[in-house]
Structures are given as structure tokens and as C-alpha cells.
Amino acid sequence: MTGLRNRDEGQVTVDKDTFRAALGQWPSGVTVVTTLVDGKWHGMTASSFSSVSAEPPLVSVCLLKGIYTHDLIADSKVFGINILAADQTEVGKVFAGMRPDVDDRFDGVAAHTEQTGVPLFDHALAWLDCRVVHEYDGGDHTIFVGEVLAAATPRIAAPLLYHSRSWGQFADQLPETAIVHETGLVSALAGHPDDAPGLTSALAVAGVSSPPVAPTIDTRDPRTIAALLEGQTSATSRERVLVLHAFDPAAHDAVVEAVGQLAANGVTEVVLDDTSGDANPLIVRQRLADVSVRIRPATTGVRLRDHAGIGMANALAALKSGATVFDTTLGGVDGVVATEDVLYLFDVLQVGHSADRPAVVQVARHLRATLGVPLPSHTHDIDG
Numbered sequence: 001m002t003g004l005r006n007r008d009e010g011q012v013t014v015d016k017d018t019f020r021a022a023l024g025q026w027p028s029g030v031t032v033v034t035t036l037v038d039g040k041w042h043g044m045t046a047s048s049f050s051s052v053s054a055e056p057p058l059v060s061v062c063l064l065k066g067i068y069t070h071d072l073i074a075d076s077k078v079f080g081i082n083i084l085a086a087d088q089t090e091v092g093k094v095f096a097g098m099r100p101d102v103d104d105r106f107d108g109v110a111a112h113t114e115q116t117g118v119p120l121f122d123h124a125l126a127w128l129d130c131r132v133v134h135e136y137d138g139g140d141h142t143i144f145v146g147e148v149l150a151a152a153t154p155r156i157a158a159p160l161l162y163h164s165r166s167w168g169q170f171a172d173q174l175p176e177t178a179i180v181h182e183t184g185l186v187s188a189l190a191g192h193p194d195d196a197p198g199l200t201s202a203l204a205v206a207g208v209s210s211p212p213v214a215p216t217i218d219t220r221d222p223r224t225i226a227a228l229l230e231g232q233t234s235a236t237s238r239e240r241v242l243v244l245h246a247f248d249p250a251a252h253d254a255v256v257e258a259v260g261q262l263a264a265n266g267v268t269e270v271v272l273d274d275t276s277g278d279a280n281p282l283i284v285r286q287r288l289a290d291v292s293v294r295i296r297p298a299t300t301g302v303r304l305r306d307h308a309g310i311g312m313a314n315a316l317a318a319l320k321s322g323a324t325v326f327d328t329t330l331g332g333v334d335g336v337v338a339t340e341d342v343l344y345l346f347d348v349l350q351v352g353h354s355a356d357r358p359a360v361v362q363v364a365r366h367l368r369a370t371l372g373v374p375l376p377s378h379t380h381d382i383d384g
Contacts, residue, residue: 027163032095032124033061034080035073036117041106043119044069045096047162048141049081057148059128062141073132073144080118081128081146084160088123089167092160114150126153164296166322175324177352182208182339183303184329185367195370199363203330206359208339211240214271217262218244219254229265239267242303246272247279247287255287260294271301271327274314277335279304281317292322301325304337306376311337315345330360331367331375338377340364 014022034043044067052058059081063070073079084092091109094102110122120127130146137143160167167173182203189196200210217224228241241262246255259270272287284302292300302318302325304311315326315337332338343357364380 024164027161030084030092030160030162030167031061032082032084032091032121033063033069033073034082034119035069035076035078036113036119037072037076041111041119042069042072043082043095043105045092052145057151058133058145059130059148060143060145062138062143064141070142074135074142077132078116078118079130079132079144079146080116080120081126081130082119082121082124083126085123085125085155086160086173088160089173091121092167116149120152122154125155125159127151166292166296174319174349174351178319178324178326178346179301180208180339180342180346180353180355181301181325181327182210182330183327184334184336185210188329188331188333189370192370199330199367199370202363202366203339203360206363207353207355208330208360214240214242216242216244216273217258219251219258220245220248225258225261229261240269240271240301241267242271242273244273245275245278247274247283248276249278249283252287252290256290256294259291259298263295263298267298269299269301269325270295271303271325272323273303273327274305277305277307279314280310281313284314284317285321288318288321288323299325301327303327305335306332306337306341307335309378312341312345312378315342316349319345319349319351331364331380332377333367333371333375335376338364338375338380341377341379344379344382 028047031046031049032043033046034041046061046063048062050060052060061079061081063073093099094105106119111119112122114120114129116129116131118129120129128148129150130148132144133147134145135142136145182200185200186196189199203210215228217228219225243255243258245251255272262270272291288300300323302323304314304318326342327336328339328342329336330339332341340357340360343353343355343360346353347357361380364375364377368375368380
């Protein structure tokens with residue numbers, strides 16, 4: 001049995017890391033717990049909140065002993081619960097202390113007070129104004145049970161969710177930044193070997209790199225996975241790996257299991273390749289939802305094809321589902337989504353990236369002149 005240890009008295013208990021990993025699989029909402037001490041507002045992000053009773057109306061929140069907000073609520077005997085919406089990720093991160101440059105956590109947050117005087121967020125999905133009626137010892141936490149004196153639901157919107165250390169995994173949160181690689185141009189220019197170096201150099205100057213050729217596995221052939229894992233050394237444990245046929249509708253479990261093995265063996269970037277053009281937005285969402293959980297802390301990437309013009313829909317689905325690395329081909333000349341198209345999508349959605357898209361578009365136009373044929377991409381001449 002894994003994750004177990006023996007206590008001195010002979011009892012068997014779960015170790016801390018396994019316990020936390022197991023609880024991390026339970027998705028929860030995100031709240032900001034607030035209180036009032038000496039006329040000053042305080043608050044912190046917490047997910048350990050639960051309803052207790054409808055009659056009388058009681059809720060509970062569990063706070064780690066010794067943290068500042070725990071001691072404040074223990075003294076003030078009042079607290080507020082603000083349930084955050086999907087578009088309030090930044091609010092949650094501020095009150096979680098993840099924005100150290102923010103001096104006043106309440107700056108820019110519209111809030112009011114009810115009976116207890118604690119801050120209640122005007123734009124939360126719901127808020128509850130509570131006074132502490134019970135305190136229970138809960139190991140390294142204290143369980144505060146509060147009587148709800150007032151409550152409201154100001155908005156109807158999707159909730160902000162927390163799962164396996166990921167914010168809003170199921171609430172369509174876009175990443176703040178993403179990376180675009182160019183991986184197909186050299187092969188596409190096999191008939192123009194003199195032109196390839198200049199074009200790839202120009203792309204690099206424009207902020208689009210071409211990573212080293214990655215080792216590949218095919219989940220339809222378990223021998224490829226075993227060969228890769230058995231051959232890994234400390235020098236290659238940080239490599240990116242390309243998973244072929246990763247969106248085969250019949251390969252869901254095999255892909256999820258394979259990427260879990262890769263992440264457990266030190267691979268830090270796994271790219272799911274739409275080798276046979278199987279991907280559609282639904283498959284992309286389903287595949288990445290499970291892969292992203294299994295792969296952490298490794299990074300999830302995709303290499304999508306643009307068959308039937310569905311490439312950008314798949315790229316959007318991938319962005320919403322945890323992918324932050326996109327392998328592309330300039331101009332889309334090999335059937336993979338075009339570099340300039342993906343960058344255009346990022347710009348429209350305000351997803352940050354390091355590329356200079358106008359410069360990339362210029363390189364795409366040079367590619368069109370080199371090949372002497374129209375490019376399959378949709379945006380290389382959109383600014384022309």
C-alpha cells in the first residue's frame with residue numbers, strides 16, 4: 001500500500017503529502033473570508049467553507065491556526081463569506097497573497113457592510129454575514145461555525161472553482177500567458193534548403209523559437225513509452241515529449257495514463273499531437289481536462305491540425321483547458337495550425353505572449369513568395 005506510515009502505537013495513518021494530493025482531487029468553490037477588527041477590514045482566500053444547517057442557518061469555515069485571519073476571527077467573533085465568480089480569479093489571488101505588490105487587498109473591490117460590519121463584496125456570486133456561535137478544535141485548524149445573519153446573491157454567473165491547485169479549471173479561465181513554437185517550417189522547406197535558415201532566423205528574431213526535436217511516444221504502441229522511460233537519464237529528464245495520436249477518440253485512457261507516467265518521470269513539457277486530425281473542440285476539452293490534472297507540475301502543450309478550418313476552434317478549446325504551449329507551423333503549410341493564426345487568436349483574447357506578430361506576418365509573406373503559392377493560413381494577409 002502506498003502513502004501509509006506506521007505510528008509508534010502501531011496504528012496506520014496516511015502521510016501528509018498523499019492526504020493533500022487526495023483532497024486536491026475534490027473540486028471546490030473559492031471564497032474570500034473577511035472580518036472586522038478595530039474598524040479595519042481584513043480578508044483571505046479560502047476554499048474550506050461548507051454549509052452546516054438550514055434551521056438555524058449555520059455555515060462553517062476551517063482556518064489554519066496561527067495565520068493572521070484565524071486569530072482575528074477568533075477575537076472578533078464575526079466573519080463574512082464572499083463566494084467568487086469565474087471572472088474574479090484576480091480577486092482570489094490578491095486575497096490569497098499571490099500578488100505581493102498589492103498593499104491594500106480591498107483596493108478596487110466594491111464592498112458594503114450589513115449587521116456585523118464585515119466587508120461583503122457587491123459583485124460576488126453570493127455573500128453571507130455571520131457571527132461565530134461555535135469554535136471546534138480541528139487538528140492544525142479551527143472550525144468556526146457561524147450563524148448567518150444576512151445573505152444575498154448579487155449575480156448569476158459561473159463560479160470560480162479550485163481543483164488540484166488550479167484556479168478556474170472548469171470555469172473557462174484563459175491563461176495569462178502562452179508560448180508559441182514553430183516546429184514545421186524546416187520540413188516544409190525541404191525543397192528550398194537555401195531559404196530555410198533565413199526564414200527560421202527571422203522567426204527567432206520575431207520571438208518565435210523552434211525547440212529541439214522532441215522524442216515521441218505513441219500510446220497505441222506501449223513499447224514506445226517503455227523505451228523512452230527506460231532510456232531516460234538525468235540529462236534528458238527535463239525534455240519535452242511529443243505524444244502522437246493524442247486525440248484519437250479511442251485512446252483517452254491510454255493518453256492520460258501515458259502523460260501521467262511522463263510527468264512522474266521528470267518530463268516537464270508534454271505536447272499532445274493531433275497526428276491523424278482527430279481533434280474537435282469536445283475531444284480537446286475532454287482530453288485536456290484529464291491530462292492537465294495528471295501532468296502537473298509539467299506543462300501541457302498541443303500541436304493541432306487545421307483540417308476543415310476547425311484548427312482555431314480547437315486552439316481556443318485548448319487554451320480554455322490548460323494548454324499553454326502551442327506547436328505551430330508558419331503559414332500552416334504542413335496542415336498544422338499556422339503560427340500567425342495562433343498569435344492572432346492570442347491577441348484577440350488578450351493572452352500574453354513574447355512574439356512580435358507583425359514581424360511574424362512579414363516572415364509569412366516571405367514564405368509565400370518563396371513557395372510561389374497561397375498559404376493555407378487565415379491571417380497572414382489580414383493586415384494587408
